[in-house]
Amino acid sequence: MLDVQNLSMTIMIEDAAVPILRDVSLQVAAGESIGLVGESGSGKSMTLRSILRIEPENATVSGRITLDGLDVHSLRGEALRRMRATDVAMIAQNPHAVLNPVLPVERYLIEGMHDAQGVPRRQARLRAGELLEQVGIERIDLVLGSYPHQLSGGMLQRVVIAGAIAGEPKLLLADEPTTALDVTTQAEVMAILDECRRELGMAMLFVTHDLDLAASVCDRINVMKDGEIVERGVPEQLRDHPEHPYTRVLMESRPATVMWASNREAEVAHD
Ligand SMILES: Nc1ncnc2c1ncn2[C@@H]1O[C@H](COP(=O)(O)OP(=O)(O)O)[C@@H](O)[C@H]1O
Ligand SMILES: [Mg+2]
Helix, strand or coil: CEEEEEEEEEEEECCEEEEEEEEEEEEECCCCEEEEECCCCCCHHHHHHHHHCCCCCCEEEEEEEEECCEEHHHCCHHHHHHHHHHHEEEECCCHHHCCCCCCCHHHHHHHHHHHHHCCCHHHHHHHHHHHHHHCCCCCHHHHHCCCHHHCCHHHHHHHHHHHHHHCCCCEEEEECCCCCCCHHHHHHHHHHHHHHHHHHCCEEEEEECCHHHHHHHCCEEEEEECCEEEEEECHHHHHHCCCCHHHHHHHHCCHHHHHHHHHHHHHHHHC
């Protein structure tokens, strides 16, 4: 469904063309969950931005990206808007950057559905409640009427996920969706995202620096370093037989697992 072929990007910085992405190729089939894993600055977000055609202005891009056979670089105007509004949804790291601080979250969901899909406001209001239920929120009316600063990061990210799945897009682009959350909330939000995705049969391109987290929710993983894919495979293969030295480094820096393991030991010891 998504086919990225030899995507390269350079950015002009003070008269020099700085390479950002080099020959990135990856595929996501319908309903699949694919990981893009690498340390900070490796080019993960730029890859996602290229898919949505929201690269920085001074970027030069080459290669071919097709979504359901449509070349995204050929899309203009209404076709591009429609692709962004209905075929693909993005979930970013920081929900505060997405939600308007002076509006209750209800408005975010209603406006989203109204603007992107033309759902009448009254109907969108009902649907907003259903969506919040779907992402595991219990006190729905309270949350709908709350302003972003009144809710926790985990709650806000659930609202963003609700907005992302509202239009039942074919593809979710998730850019470190749980990185800004504390460890317990991270696990909850990740589980909800994964469950919604499976239930609705959406594909996901999941970006993270955490190889273990990717391994827990992805069918296949691409490892990215310095703008290049250096290794790819199924999670077990990367975990048990990493070939590239960089994949091994990522496997060895597994803070979440180490922390969970030691917490569990502490609990057992306490019991
Ligand atoms: N607007 C920009 N102008 C110039 N360079 C940028 C810009 N945004 C990001 N970069 C550079 O592009 C590279 C890849 O960034 P990014 O895709 O954001 O990495 P990641 O998401 O993997 O942390 C980094 O070296 C970053 O410094
Ligand atoms: Mg990033």
